[in-house]
Amino acid sequence: MHSTPHHPRHRWDGSRTNARPHRSLRLAPEPGTPLLRAGQTGRCRDCGNLIEWYHRPDHRPVPLHPKELPADFVPETNRWSVSAGIAYPAGDGTAWCRVPHAALCPAHPSEPVTEQLAALRRTMATYTRRLIDTGRFTPQRPAPARHHPNRPARPVVQILGIRYLAAHQVEDIHCLARSTSTRARCTQPLADPTCTPGTWRLLPVTVSTSRQLALPGQADMLVYDLMGLPYTEQVRWRSQRCRHHTATRAEMATSDWEPFDPLVHHEHIRTDLPDPAPRSSRATSRCHYT
Structure with a gap:
């Protein structure tokens, strides 16, 4: 028994048929299109x-x-x-x-x-x-405070002049691409210790429009500023890719960036600078991109 029906090579009048066998629909192992967002x-x-x-x-x-x-x-x-x-x-x-x-x-x-x-x-x-x-699910708990005791759980990150509300701490934001070896989501973080990190700054509270408009009467807010990094490095952060998957378009999850609105996300606004994190010896080396 065949899934594809059999087609005779000649019709009743002796003419040759040009019927092509049906092929089942398959997904490419490395899709080149981004992840579907709908549903x-x-x-x-x-x-x-x-x-x-x-x-x-x-x-x-x-x-x-x-x-x-x-x-x-x-x-x-x-x-x-x-x-x-x-x-x-x-x-x-x-x-x-x-x-x-x-x-x-x-x-x-x-x-x-x-x-x-x-x-x-x-x-x-x-x-x-x-x-x-049954051990199939473990509720996620907040990250232990011993790593970043005074860091916001959902920081505001400024990339390419636009502010986004992150879903996790800066050090816990991971790549969206699929690993070629495990076929699962990449586990590499965006904050590569070999690259120049961003800077925590106190900047005016602004509304995201075509032009950044400062809100009057508002104190400065804490922002993880990436504007001092090269353009290619900011694009890497915005696309949420590690250094090994900068050219990969296939995604395994939705982006952790959410456009920041001070009127909606007012509970995530902080007005004090966090404690400086300890710097490793590898963090002083710069990362170059071509």
């Missing part, structure tokens, strides 16, 4: 449940529950809709809607508003406990 599946770092990553109109990522829920069971403030791969914080008028994962995550202290969402959260909490008991 990228993943797991919550706090509870281990499935989530789907989408981008909002302002290009900020948002994790949504993978399944649609009846709109009658969801408050209007938690109704989301997805159109053309973009997530919008409002319902689309249908009887179904999407819900942000933060409203259902068992690791968050807030309780759902409706009984239906509370029941779904209990089901997700049971699944989290099952993952922990």
